[in-house]
Amino acid sequence: MQTSNFASGLWTDTAGPAPEAPPLDGARQADVVVVGGGYTGLSAALHLAQEGTDVVLLEAETPGFGASGRNNGQVIPAYTRHNPDDVVREYGSEQGERLNRWVAASADLVFDLIRHHGIECDAAQQGWLQPAHAESRLGGLRAKHDQWAARGAPVEMVDRDTMAGLTGSPVYHGGWMHRSGGHIQPLGYARGLAHAAIAAGASVHCRTPALELRREGDRWRVLTPRGSVDADTVLLATNAYTDALWPGLARSIVPVRSFHIATAPLSANVAATVLPDNHGFSDTRQALWAFRKDRDNRLVTTCMPFTPFSARRTLRRSTLARLRQAYPQIPETAFDYVWDGKVAMTTDRLPRYHELAPGVHAGLGYSGRGIAIGTAMGRFLAERALGQHGTETPVPQTPLRTLPLHDLVVPLSRMLVLYYRWRDARA
Numbered sequence: 001m002q003t004s005n006f007a008s009g010l011w012t013d014t015a016g017p018a019p020e021a022p023p024l025d026g027a028r029q030a031d032v033v034v035v036g037g038g039y040t041g042l043s044a045a046l047h048l049a050q051e052g053t054d055v056v057l058l059e060a061e062t063p064g065f066g067a068s069g070r071n072n073g074q075v076i077p078a079y080t081r082h083n084p085d086d087v088v089r090e091y092g093s094e095q096g097e098r099l100n101r102w103v104a105a106s107a108d109l110v111f112d113l114i115r116h117h118g119i120e121c122d123a124a125q126q127g128w129l130q131p132a133h134a135e136s137r138l139g140g141l142r143a144k145h146d147q148w149a150a151r152g153a154p155v156e157m158v159d160r161d162t163m164a165g166l167t168g169s170p171v172y173h174g175g176w177m178h179r180s181g182g183h184i185q186p187l188g189y190a191r192g193l194a195h196a197a198i199a200a201g202a203s204v205h206c207r208t209p210a211l212e213l214r215r216e217g218d219r220w221r222v223l224t225p226r227g228s229v230d231a232d233t234v235l236l237a238t239n240a241y242t243d244a245l246w247p248g249l250a251r252s253i254v255p256v257r258s259f260h261i262a263t264a265p266l267s268a269n270v271a272a273t274v275l276p277d278n279h280g281f282s283d284t285r286q287a288l289w290a291f292r293k294d295r296d297n298r299l300v301t302t303c304m305p306f307t308p309f310s311a312r313r314t315l316r317r318s319t320l321a322r323l324r325q326a327y328p329q330i331p332e333t334a335f336d337y338v339w340d341g342k343v344a345m346t347t348d349r350l351p352r353y354h355e356l357a358p359g360v361h362a363g364l365g366y367s368g369r370g371i372a373i374g375t376a377m378g379r380f381l382a383e384r385a386l387g388q389h390g391t392e393t394p395v396p397q398t399p400l401r402t403l404p405l406h407d408l409v410v411p412l413s414r415m416l417v418l419y420y421r422w423r424d425a426r427a
């Protein structure tokens with residue numbers, strides 16, 4: 001079993017090659033500089049380059065090094081916690097419905113980009129499922145379904161038998177499906193976006209951390225180990241991997257360490273009974289149960305250990321227990337890969353957009369929904385850099401707020417796992 005604290009060994013072993021993107025060497029002028037080479041930054045660079053903008057992207061490691069190369073690959077055009085009506089209550093009807101429309105369209109954006117640019121990432125727009133792990137959770141899913149359906153989203157309720165057929169698991173009580181969702185090979189998608197951005201004219205530099213950001217006359221200068229970029233606009237797309245580049249930005253979100261584990265390939269007979277139509281799903285548990293198969297029929301699932309210590313042993317044990325419950329037809333199985341990554345959570349689980357200073361924009365905090373929403377955020381940041389939207393932004397522009405006692409919040413967030421397990425069991 002391979003344990004990695006780098007991007008997932010599974011996804012690196014099965015993704016297409018990373019593009020050539022040499023470190024920045026020397027001083028460079030540009031219209032826009034993007035910091036961070038995950039979905040947000042790469043989507044921003046791609047959309048800017050397509051408009052003929054001179055854009056430079058700086059990535060400290062390689063494209064997809066952060067959460068974009070480590071996630072479960074589920075493309076989900078819906079909020080983590082909120083329903084559309086909650087968002088309207090929170091932001092008012094105009095702003096709330098703008099955000100609802102933007103989120104609803106985010107999965108189609110991902111799959112359209114994949115088709116348009118011929119990105120090879122095992123994309124399956126099969127629909128995303130959310131099964132209820134307890135009967136008491138069905139009412140909440142019905143409300144979610146009804147509110148998205150009222151806004152024209154392609155959603156449907158799924159009864160118990162149908163859900164058993166789609167998941168291949170006998171334990172669920174029904175649920176809902178969002179037809180525009182699906183799943184991808186996450187690192188393949190990030191690398192594909194990088195290739196597309198470079199082909200469109202973006203300059204992408206890997207192994208180039210942005211070390212300092214300062215005002216030089218009426219432009220911004222980003223300093224790197226062996227060079228600098230001067231630009232009118234800076235887009236910060238560093239999410240849970242945010243460092244000290246912009247004061248306070250890292251302390252505005254909670255970076256939660258999340259683990260993944262992949263079984264050895266299931267035999268053809270067993271694989272035909274597990275997610276037989278190649279769906280992916282995250283159920284209603286707060287302690288995160290998400291499953292999908294990769295192209296070789298490995299079952300890839302999330303795990304939230306209480307502590308990261310001796311994670312390998314703990315994860316194996318807890319995943320076996322989970323498989324016994326959800327997929328009793330899977331025999332005792334080996335696990336091929338374990339890895340982890342940081343998810344950028346916000347306190348209310350809604351994404352954040354900030355204009356930190358004139359010409360400096362940041363988008364982050366997708367709370368586990370960043371494949372679709374991060375890609376949409378990247379396009380939106382590009383539109384901001386091009387001067388679009390005025391005050392009518394799809395994502396509300398909010399001031400940067402650092403979380404009080406941030407140093408305590410991060411370890412305390414681990415304690416929440418126990419609370420979540422208790423609530424899940426109680427449901």
Ligand SMILES: Cc1cc2nc3c(=O)[nH]c(=O)nc-3n(C[C@H](O)[C@H](O)[C@H](O)COP(=O)(O)OP(=O)(O)OC[C@H]3O[C@@H](n4cnc5c(N)ncnc54)[C@H](O)[C@@H]3O)c2cc1C
Nearest residue numbers: 036038039040060066067068071072074210341369370371
């Ligand atoms: C284990 C796990 C499972 C997940 N599962 C799902 C899922 O199934 N579905 C879903 O929608 N979302 C999921 N997510 C969330 C999703 O992966 C993220 O929201 C998304 O990838 C964020 O993309 P991003 O581009 O904003 O950030 P990232 O992909 O994290 O990229 C940020 C990049 O910024 C770079 N960087 C940081 N500082 C600097 C600097 N100073 N200079 C240069 N570069 C810098 C980092 O190296 C990093 O590559 C999951 C996340 C994790 C960790």
